[in-house]
Amino acid sequence: MSALDGLEVRRTTTAQQLADGLSERIMAGAFGPGDRLRESAIAAELGVARNTIREAVRILELTGLVRYEVNRGAVVIAPTKENVEALYTARERLETAAAARTPSSKQLDAITTAFDELVKATKTGDTGEIVDKDLVFHQRIVELLDSSRLDEFFAGLTKELRFYLTVLTKEEKPEEVVVEHQVILDAIRSGDRDKAVAEIRNHIDASVQRLEAML
Incomplete structure (x- = not known):
């Protein structure tokens, strides 16, 4: 066989x-x-x-x-628990640091637009499209750090994240994807930086746990 x-x-x-x-x-x-x-x-x-x-x-x-x-x-190279943890730790450090900052109106509009595009993608049922828009949403959050070098670094991480995110998205219902990102957006828009950091950390930690269970 x-x-x-x-x-x-x-x-x-x-x-x-x-x-x-x-x-x-x-x-x-x-x-x-x-x-x-x-x-x-x-x-x-x-x-x-x-x-x-x-x-x-x-x-x-x-x-x-x-x-x-x-x-x-x-x-x-088979995915391992160590690889997943290292990748998602780097992601968490960047996104939580970004969420702790106060966005400008332009940055907030960019994050909101990215979320709206993600919602549209979930209605298509196209996993690839959903993953693309999911990554853009998180990229917009990282942009709150106002560092082109960190933007490039995160963009590099997304090449590997794309695979893992595809695996996770195929196991989720579209409405679940929306809810997970809605709470992050709501926290950022409300100006509650502590909550925004906590929601992103919860989102990423949950992803790691699910991936490790699969591995």
Whole structure:
């Protein structure tokens, strides 16, 4: 039995969709830590152009699930409790520090707009769209720190966060996603910085607990 059994690729499938399918199989254990992702073999089995497979693997590299090794090519790095905790600790430090600041009217409008876009995305049922808007919402919060370097640092984290957030979002109902972010927005808009910090910490801690349970 092949690790790729059940993974079907339609003619309209993009490299991103293929990357999503491969990442799900990595999380499910079909590919173990240290396993090579042989591009030519995957392309032949799925009937997809090798260039498309290569692009999908590059996307996985950005999520932190795959790394390239000399003489081996793409190798799977399985998500671990330590990796999740390190990633989400960095995220929590940034977002709670940002939430402790008082936003300008322009910054508050940006956060509110990002939330409204997230609500619209949840109505589509498109996981990828929901994750994109979710990340934008949190990026707008980090922008309260008024540091372009920290904005860039958080943007770098989102490459890896995107994978984990996709896993979590698929397990949630759209209305749950809205409620989780509504309480954060309400706290920021009310000017209650302590509550905003607490709500963000609760949101992130809950995500870590759910991910660790899955791992």
